[in-house]
Amino acid sequence: MLRWHRPLMLSSGLMALLAVALLVPFVVDERTLDGMPLWAKPLKFAVSVAVYSFTWAWLLSLQRRDRRWGRWAGTVLAVAGVAEVAVIVFQAARGHRSHFNASSPLDAALFGAMGLMIIALMLANIVAAVAVLLDRQADRPTTWAVRLGLVISTLGLAGGGLMLGPRPGQSLAGGIIGAHTVGLPDGGPGLPLLGWSTAGGDLRVGHFVGMHALQLLPLVPLALAALSRRMPVLAPERVRLGLTLTAGGGYAAVFALTVWQALRGQPLIQPDAVTLAAAAAVLVAVLAGAALSLRPGPRRADAGDVTKITASAATAGAVR
Template sequence: MNSFLTTLKSRNSLLYYFGWFCLLGTIVCTILTLITHTEVLGINAFIKPGKFFVSIAIFTWTMGWFTGLLPQRNKVRIYSWVVINAMLIELLIITAQAALGKLSHFNISSFADARLFDVMGAAITILTIWTAYIGYLFFRHKPEQIDVAYLWGIRLGILLFVIFAFEGFVMAAKLRHTIGAPDGGPGLPVMNWSTRYGDLRVAHFFGMHALQLLPLFAYYVARRSSHVILLAAFYFLFITFLLMQALAGKPLLASLTN
């Protein structure tokens, strides 16, 4: 772990330190869930920002690790500041709304709430476009210090991340993530995905974490680029199935709950 952190810091110090900030935010939110009783949609209000802090920490360190392989240092620095600013906007709004006992996503109940939701959407859109550009740089450039299979893991991981990050617009258009009922109600432990209806967050989650899965598979398991490409194709089909299942109003564990 120390070796990973040392290498990460040398590759991208901006995202290294921002990742630590996010982990600190996770700890603070965890403490707040224990000492506060404010709820949003039937669960403690600080559970959601806590999950976002840890998820963004993982994303930040992942992209810090990858971008350190690129020779375009000026563009990497710009991207790093885009990540930091976009994610700070996201985290500040989510946490502030939680403290007020309000929804952050899909909340258009007042002019101010709607504008905050718009700002979050704009920030994430800019970040996702920039992440797609970083993916393009990996398709254009082959870092000398990594093998081809690992490079394809990074390329396809970023590609699937971008595709299913934009799936968030489906939820934004519907102003909810549950299909077949209002948001809220019984959910799976920790993730809180609906156990009775379709939940668009499932495909969103699995798709975006291709960013970690495919490079890890490529680095530790795959021996050829074709193995990585094949897994990416099957994984894309799997996530597409999860999306179609949710749009049909069926929960993740539909076969077990029917």
């Protein structure tokens, strides 16, 4: 029986309700901040933390052995996530930036507090990941999907550190320390709702892709198991394991590619020839991995074959 982590479930439910509530100011408040609707960032973070908390509640429920330190790590994840969103909502209500803002003592203190929350979140993420990884799941495809999702999501979370630290021309006197845009100041043209820069590199892309490996990769073996009922080629565990590992490797490559693209100051929607070539190489590798996974395995002897082999051996013995 699954034992859902209560603080994480509470965090997920609270953030889901907050996201619904934030739809009202998002629609009716016409104010903007850094070129985006004022309430877009709180809405995005509320949705993200709701999904993140629910996923961790599910992952921790998979433990066959209840580890108190793992559940404590889950509680830290829940508290840190809710606290970070609370600061973001508070700053939006004031019409102020929540991240990279040191324009006043209060803004600097809140951004510093968020930094501590992120550190706590990352450490708790690692501890909770170890707790989950110590247990083998129902089958090998699911086990490896969870493992890869945890590793990539931890790297995605750590990727947020690339946004910290002063950029050229920034100082405490200027009130802004750090940025998510590479090559340009924050606040330029961006994708609708997401806000990812369409004029320069944006480190939020890799951060988003990496963190959500935790939600997406475990869905792969579940989908393959469901499809195997209608597609016999997917029935062998060997095939589903190969496809799961291929999906995990492809996802990790996409994560690395988005970070690399952003660090080169290149917008996500305007890849150059080098980026396109790298993406094509990733696609070819994924297709090759899928093809290898789908190859027929060695034929196993069925009951009839065993009977024939036994009879042949008996006959040969009688002749001798």
